[in-house]
Amino acid sequence: MTEPLLQMTGITKAFGGVPALSDAALTIHAGEVHSLVGQNGAGKSTLIKILTGVYRRDAGTVRWQGREIDLKSPREAQEAGIATIYQELTLVPQRTVIENIVLGYEPKTRFGMIDWRVAEARTRDVLSRFGIDLDPHRALGSYPTAIQQLVAIGRAASMDARLLIMDEPTSSLDEREVEVLFGVIRQLKSQGTAVIYVSHFLDELFEICDGVTILRDGRTVGAARIADLTKLDLIAAMLGRSAEDIRRAGMTELAASTTPAGGSPVIEAEGLATDRRLRRLDLSVRAGQIVGLAGLLESGRTEAARALFGMDALTAGQILLDGQPAAIASPRAAIAAGIGFLSEDRKTEGIIPDLSVRENLTLALLPRLSRMGVIDEARERSIVEHFIRALGIKTAHMDQPIRELSGGNQQKVLLGRWLAIEPRFLILDEPTRGVDVGAKREIQAIIRERVEQGCAVLLISSEFEELIEGAHDIVVMQEGRSVTRLSNPGVTEDQLIHAMAAGGAA
């Protein structure tokens, strides 16, 4: 075999004495699409950040194109030919799409000034490659997460790197966009570019990757050609359990369609509209029922959730709680009425970075945890302890700042925040985003358990599997309207895709 493009060996890194990586290794060849897998907190992102100079390693060597290197900043990494899409979106939301694409590599006129015309052309070029049609002069932050994610990918892909690193690029993309992304990856690959691909969607790995490296608890426990593995092998290696255990459990844990939902409607939306692109939403969720919300990007699913949670003022329609009209004017009011909402945007709408895991987890519960404004700390601790165990949150201790947790573990804390208030109605916008396969099933199991206890759930997901297996009913949205309601059992993927796409013409 030829000299590998990248060879990392014996990488060790600890944060404040707690090891994140111990003796991790990774080898990539030119033109290879290589996957890095592992549970939440296994150290994938950390390994990547060590490679690109965001963190300094405690020990270990990095060989790049045959030479030992020591990159000190992301800039150096880029100059060496490594382009990276980090797990947390790292773009500048206030600036325009064009700027976010060309920042740092602006085309210049003869006088050394930025040539905005060329920059725009380059941006359009990148966008069209991903089939995105948008106004590149608008602030990036005004677009949904998925678009931003695509822009980040576009930026990285346009840098002509030797190695392109993608840390969970598809976590907010739907299947169609994932296909586009794969097209781009294949094209890059054919040009000899290597790709490190991190994802918790194992099917994707089998589709796009050549090789795989498995991390467990900061250690590289295996590397192989992906063709030599089955999905079960992969899961077993990640979790450190035998394949047999896993087989017995089945793939998703929602499987709600098996139990018929019999309760009365907890929440009903009648003709809801907001001036945020929600045109008309009709919906009802019964106690003990999971209703899925499906739709393409921009179809307004998030907007539907925001309206139900009192975040956007209604311009038409009304919300009924237990059959009674309810005024839900703010998230605070919604929470008081027993509604929870797990946002898809973990970073800006979820975590309070400097607060601890404990403080983050109990934030929505506080009014019930305190008397005359004083928090009952003993009770708080016991509740947090319970959820850390129940959700398998990997944290040094409950007083660790949440920003130090891995992405997936942050997500679990946030789920815990909403489960803790024991909601009657829970809105989950991409609840298992960035969560590893093991944890995903645990989370799904917990959701199912809540539903069986009578909780009503509105599940927004871009994963068809999750919707089809999990939801009793699926409401399909298009352009801000709820257009169809499909009933399980019996919904097929084709049917769903058809319903999502067809309406556009209607």
Add this chain to the structure above:
Amino acid sequence: QDLPPLEAKDSYKVGFAQTESNNPWRIAQTKSFQDTAATCGWELVLTDAGGSAAKQVADVDSMIAQGIDVLFLPPREESPLIPAVMRAKGAGIPTFLVDRSVDPNVAQAGRDYVSFLGSDFIDQGGRAAGWLTENFKGDKGVIIELEGTTGSSPANDRKKGFDDAIAGDSRFSIVASRSGDFARDEGRKVMETLLQAHPDVNVVYAHNDEMAIGAIQALEAAGRKPGEDVTIVSVDGTRDALQAIIDGKMGVTVESSPFFGPLACDTMKKYAAGETITPWVKVEDRIFTKENAAEHIGEAY
């Protein structure tokens, strides 16, 4: 080149470009001009530079633009206000400097402005020192000096006048000299601290009465007896200071009167009448001691 003339008439548009309004002395001065306006037939244009010499020049500029007949200017600083004086002259507006002067090397009374009405800060410091050397009973004077705002001309001058005069008397030594920013609170704080470091102090010279009062409070809080074991001398002649003198807590305060209005009116009228004005219309500053304090407290501000 001659001074611009001033025609004699009943009513004048008069500019008074105050430097700042953050201490009782300045406020009394402004009030004096306002009170005089009614009796002297002034239509007063009042500006306040908020302690900035540059803004004071801009203020004078805007008065010139408004077409004032006469300018009364208490220049915040000696040099930086020269452009204001020159521009007023250029616009044919007779200018009287009030309470502080400008750099005589560049602008001169009788040529660039009519006259300077005011007292002599250096002299004030010197007179405070003079009283001290005459009346100090002990044989060793340990002095703490509370300076005015660092870099301001009264602080510099009052320090120079006092320090030069006291240097001639071997009994005295200044152990600490420190800014109290012309304010009571700051004067008190600085005094409290210096008193801890120099417990043997028996004389305090403050550049104004407010700081002197602050020093008295600090001394009392430390269990000292101002007036008995510590002699306090100061400048200004405020009501509180006169009261302190009457109460025996303070030795002397050299008057620095803010009541310029009547003098300004008088001088301007004379100038309009064609009289020659002396380059320096000196204000006769009194000196307040136990002998005359009670008599004058009624007129103090």
Add this chain to the structure above:
Amino acid sequence: MKRLFGQGHVAVWVALLALIVFGALRYDNFVSAYNLSSFLGYNSMFVLISVGMCLVIMTGGIDLSVGTVAALASVVAAQLSPHGLAVALPAGVAAGLAAGALNAGMIAGLRLPPFMATLATMLAAKGAALRLSENRAVPVDWASDFTKLGMNKIANILPWTMLIALIVVVAAWLIVQRSSLGRTVLAIGGNAEAAHLMGLKTHRAEIFVYVFSGGCAGLAGVYLASGYGAGQPLEGAGWELAAIAAVVVGGTLLTGGMGSVPATVAGALLFGVVFNLLNFENGRGTISLSAHWQSVIRGFFLLVVILLQVRLARPAAKK
């Protein structure tokens, strides 16, 4: 055009225009060559420091040292004024640049929070100015050509200093709009961590804005000495707040990431006009506003402009 007047920037132009019209209608000689040239001369200092502050704020930083740095530069320039403009001007600007470099070192190098780092420089520059000047204003040499800078005007209206300030403004605007440095400045303010991860030269940009701001303050200080006849160690108190207010009234967010250089200039001029109007109002003889009332009115005026800005910016923000 849209860049110039867009978004939350409208309020400041509207207010500026309204006040000028108001002044022109209400007072004689408000729009006279004399008042105009004096106004432009005095305010060129504030335009300069505001532009420097604008770039700093775009990165999400702040520079509290501009006022005392200008004072320091004025002292340096005044002391060197006997050697003529050709020496005193660069020396004053260099003093400003040096102070800016000190800020940059603490902020980009040692990663101190800008507020505290520039607060330290603010104190140190004042101390240095007092020390150099031995606690008193330093007269300039009137015989040299140094005072020409501050005193001379083009066509009797446009002071040289305002012309220079405008050149600096245009340069700053070009840098922000058209250079990668300028775009990096905005990116840092938008999301410093992301800018770093995107591989931008964030250090360089941070150093640049503080040094630039220091240079602007230095230039303002040179003008202070040249136009007002002395190096003034005590001048500059509160200038930083005036500059911050100008920037914010110009529609720039203190959190950084966006902002407008021209609107900042308008903001600086706006506050100048308010002072000027107050002086003229006092000259009308109807009411005489005491200094106390004047500050009440200035605060109230700031409130009105800010509320106007909030109103005008709201609909835009919603979209």
Add this chain to the structure above:
Amino acid sequence: MSLRPDRQLSGLLVALAALTLLNVIITPNFLNMQTLAVNVSQVATIAIVALGMTLVIASGGIDLSVGSTMAVAGALAPIVFLSDWALANPGLGLTASILLPLIVAGLCGLFNGVLISMFGVQPIIATLILFISGRGIAQVLTNGNLQTFTNPSFTWLGTGRVFGLPVQGWIALVLTLILGWVVRRTIYGRYLLSAGGNERAAVMAGVPVARVKIATYVIAAVLAGLAGLIVVAINSASDAARIGQLMELDAIAAAVVGGAALAGGRAPILGTLLGAVFIQLMGYTLIANGISDEMTLIVTAAIIAVAVWLQRGRRA
């Protein structure tokens, strides 16, 4: 609370100990009760204002108006107790002369809070409004005159001693303990840190962000008002032009040296007290040792930079 603030505190404690030791060696008469009393009385007002400032900073804001608020409260108190009504009812008059200024100060805070949380005005600018006009209002109230008085019961607030130490020192200490407890143990404290840490997320978790912010500015303003009363009481005089001048910078410096982050989300109450003490002691050292005023500025600048750098250094 996590270990982090404690580590920061220990850095500050080391710096304080070093400074104290230095004083013991070089400053004459440092080790005596009066020195302690002087420092306590001087630090108290800064500390009280800085406590409020810490809360404001924790909410992600800043309050430039504290000095003006001090002036307003300080100007009002003598007006009240020198009024005919108060002279006729000394007891009630004294109470009113303390309560009324505090209420008015609270209204100043309300004004700031409403502008910031209801109108979305940036804190530095919202509070700049009162920074500019608040003092003007105080001066208009008093016509710019210095108000001097003798009123032993009111003056006690500034000059009284309890267990040998100035009353205002005890007030500052008690307030520190109360606020420290509030931040750690009450729902308000938790909400405050959430709102300052990530406002959007806080709103979505049901935190009444607007109310929390308004309350925070009101608390800060009331504390500033209290400090204003103390200043007036110490001096037996109220000078609207001077009370609390530059206090905002001292208070912010104390908070930041104490470990507050201007981005919000952290409220190290004990650190703030120590930060204020550090700044006070530094000033004392320089004055007592006869460092000139100009050099004091330069040395202060250097020490602030180093102190903040030490804080940072420990975080990285």
